[in-house]
Amino acid sequence: MTSASSSIKIADGTTKVSLSWLNGWTLGTIVIAMIAILPIAAVIFISLTPGDDIWEHLMSTVLTLYISTTLGLMIGVGIGTLLIGVGTAWLVSMCRFPGKRMFEWALLLPMAMPAYVIAYLYTDILEYSGPLQELLRDLFGWKTKREYWFPEIRSLGGAIAMMTLVLYPYVYLLSRAAFMEQSVCVLEASRSLGRGPYRSFFGVALPLARPAIIIGISLVLMEALNDFGTVDFFAVSTFTLGIYDVWLNMNNVAGAAQLATVLLLFVLFLVLSERFARRKQRFHHTTTKYKALPGYLLEGWRGRFATLACALPVVFGFVLPSAVLANYSLVHFEVAMNPEFIGYAVNSFMLSALAAILAVAIGIFMAYGVRLRNERLLKVMVRMASLGYAVPGSVLAVGVLVSLGSIDNGIDGFMRSNFGISTGLLFSGTIAAVTFGYLVRFLALSFGSVEASLGKVTPSMDGAARSLGHGPLSTLRRIHLPMIQGSILTASMMVFVDCMKELPLTVILRPFNFHTLATFVHQYASDEQLGEASLAALSIVGFGILPVIVLSLAITRSRPGHAEEEEVS
């Protein structure tokens, strides 16, 4: 044995490279995660600063109301988006019916519509003094409100309806991608076992798509939890409204941060319990065989029903509100058409594109870092880093303010005392601060979808590529990125559209004289003059749908085996 070992040498040269490279990913992931956690940590820090105790007051008055309203909102929006999102995704992916090709992308359109805008528009249409009720009164000769019943738009139910209409595309998008990625063999196996298409759906397709659907629903729920514009306008007392109330009306930022921390813990609890529930399940691509999806032909009333089921959300979530907006824009064109308007649109577009690219790049980096080194610490940190989505926008903005402010003032203090130079504020109040805010907020979107789809690539792909002489980076670039292209596009699209609509972070963090379409809309919306802001609101929608349509087509194309689908169908 000794003679043998004497002839053995250690592989040289590559040693350091290989080890430090792996550490580079891990280190990078940790550093990025820590930076992203900063604002959330700042919020928690603020919650620990002394302030009036709000809990006793809240508990004896409105806390139960906040909680029950919030739960009601979550349940309502959750069920609504689940039904619409998964149902339409299934119809569009698995069935053939009139208009299917169009609905594939059209169902995404409401995503571009900010919830608060749709809330304004529907209030105009549906309130007591709106055209619909006026028409009803004229038709039936009613004189006062007490003579008939009409659902109140400014209510919890109204808020649920508004949010469901604009948020279901998240669920649709993710579950459709999941349905398309499913091996058709699994579905065929199910049908050969004597299950019809409906039972195959509930027994096989749905459970397989569950992780994607859950991600979609959790994104929706976090958006619903965070919403301020809609619930404020409808005066629906959610937890988030309570946070703003404590913060602004009671001038108690510590108390608001405490409430936000509780909200955060609640979301964390939901996320963890969901992960725990499916801890044993692994969802890898079951096969490399793809065939065209079955495409059950729906004829007659079934076909018409499918068309109607897909048309309703698009009409109410997009077509109708856009038409109203377009009408407003025409009426108010002179006021609305501001020469600086183009500049705002460019700002919005550039900033959103930058944030989308960065968020996806960072999301890929972190997800791949975790894949390379499946360590608990890393996982926890990465999970924490994507919690920004669970904090109401303005509260997160305060977290960003505080963390960037301390960094800036820390550097400034250091430079002053050591070199006598004042660096002032390096990040606060810059485009970088806004971008940082966007990233912290929307990292969950990009990381979540990248992680989910990376998880579906079997580890033997990594092994194969690595054994063929490709390092982690090359493997990522040549194997994973092309394989998860669809999800990358999806993620960038979601971040982009969300940034276009984003308001509180932009408003609070932006530099002087800087406007986006959303802030432009906001100044009028805050004064309840949507007419003047209608053109800008319409542009948000317009800029938002462009990438939605383009990317939706790309996603369809990205499914392996899709090319043959044309020939088959």
Place this chain on the structure above:
Amino acid sequence: MVKKKIMKTREVLKVAALAIVTVILSLTSAFAAEEVNLYSERQPFLMDPLLKAFTEETGIKVNMVYIQKGMLERLKAEGANSPADLILTSDIGNLNNHLEADLLQASQSSILENNIPSHYRHPEGKWYGLTTRARIIFAHKERVKPGEISSYEDLAKAHMKGRVCTRSGKHMYNVSLLASIIAAKGEDAAEAWAKGLKANLARKPQGNDRAQVKAVFQGECDVSIGNTYYMGKMQTNDKSPEQKEWASAVNVIFPNQSDRGTHTNISGAAVTKSAKNKSNAVKLIEFLTSNNAQKIYAEDNFEYPIKKGVALHPLVESWGTFKADTTFLSNVAKQRILATRIMDRVRFDN
């Protein structure tokens, strides 16, 4: 094909990066010699004409960020390095919050002391009121009989049951109104009032002040509470002529003329502690209280000028003069937290 796509993405990235750098450079290179930096709670569409006039008159460039929520936190986080010289708020409450957070500094100016009545400015000059408005009652011309309602207290009385509309009790306008009642009559009376008002509501609090007038016009309720300038905005709205109809359906009632007067609030300005362009900041406040600027406020936004002798908008003038609640505004502002709590206790919004 995949490779091509990646190449394309890279090209796009390059172009995007270049463009963003250009944007940032163009923004930072816009430094003028004389400037003043402003965090404003008031909308740009409102302030832009005023600020433009200021720059034309003085050559001082004004940089502005419009922040509604989080202005205080931003100033605090930026600390001594904050670029902001001046803040503009739409309410006394926020001025007071900044004052209590020690973010403001005193400034002296004889012009300001001349232009602004003493109860509309801080004794040491830490904040200045710019315009005032009153929170009034809009009553339907036919369905509300003369004398039926003449005070805020009347809104909470039994004969108004099911006839009152208002926006959310948590909105700062209503919180301020309740705070003024606390200041005038004490906590218990204020809570009883809020409870009575809630009992009289025709519908769950919702919408904005204009929407309440619309509801009165449509017959959902008979009276509503609102700020004065909304009346002007409705009466002159050529873009949405239906608003003129709403406005014509109601009478303007200035409440409590026989006792403490109508609750008024101010929009205001204050120099920040961190101000680097303090003299420019004071110049801007002086300008905003000058005849010219006060006239713009009055004409464009139907506010009551704070400076004596500036003409009101003819419409505003037509509503008549009124006696304002003269309780020092800071004292009202201090009751806002309690007012918010009372709104919670009576579950005003539900």
Place this chain on the structure above:
Amino acid sequence: MKGLHIFGLSHSYGNNQVLDNVGLMIPAGELVCMLGPSGCGKSTLLRLAGGLEKVQKGNIVIDDVTVGSTEFHLNPEHRRIGLMFQDYALFPHLDTVRNVTFGLIGMDKEKARRKAMEMLDQVGMTSHADKYPHMLSGGQQQRVALARALAPEPKLLLLDEPFSGLDTNMRQRIREETLSVLKQSGVTTLMVTHDPEEAMFMSDRIKIIGAKGRILQVGRPHEIYYHPNHEFVAKLFGMMNQFKGVVRNGQVETPLGEASTDLPDGAEVEVLVRPEGIILEENQSKTETLVELRSSHLLGHDNIVRVRVQGVSKELYVRVHHSFEIELAKQITARLDPEYTFVYALDENVSPPNRYNKSKLVNLQAVTGE
């Protein structure tokens, strides 16, 4: 000293130890098969050799170069190995040629393509060069995966259950083709499988692995089959007939006669007999045991027959040549074929010293390079 050498490898996942002080050696150019049931740690061994897992304890040496040890880890991309997975792991977004050229790093495009086509020619897949993986059958995918793994001329090829995804008809053909390709390339190969037939067919040498990666026996297929030194090894090749007994004078009494053993007298033992180790004959002398036929199935070349020894309730499984028309036989007798009869002590500690040593010796030889 070329080839793969593994010393004292231990590995665990959490509290679950899957490998315990495993040693292994494959001389250059040889094809060694690790045969063991699932969960025995053979896949972990493969992953460790490939660098997909980091070594916790032990040493892995490929062609005189340490690629993994307790302190040192060489990433898979630097090991010059070929890996073939059970699911083939073909890259779905690349066509066949580009899958094969994937590992030909640094080679100019034209050359790489030529090389890939050469490899595809070897596996008979040139006509599918432009197809994408999802358009290929399982067997075709397997061949592309093999071509891909061999294209960069690895120093070591690792195969993980390479034929388990194929249907039976195809399996035999693919196996033969694969074997010939491997022999032609002369690459050192480590293959893991749970299928004994596959192991027998493919390998120069088989290593039988038991729990925690313990190597129970190493040998050429013939040795393993005819001289399994462990009950576990014997049972790997399918159904066995089992009898319990006690050693007396080097003999164990079974219902079918005596079996000889070198275990000490008095040891409780188990006698294992392969189905082909029971010889059925018609109408022989009375000294042999009479059995009655329960069932018979023709499997092609052989009949698989169930018989019952008179007076013993236990059924026996016997493989008999198809020419023996057992249904027609009036009286059937059975006896043991010593070549297929193995005796093991029930208590492992009672193993005869020489046999125990023998297996140790083999292991040691493996380590020092024979």
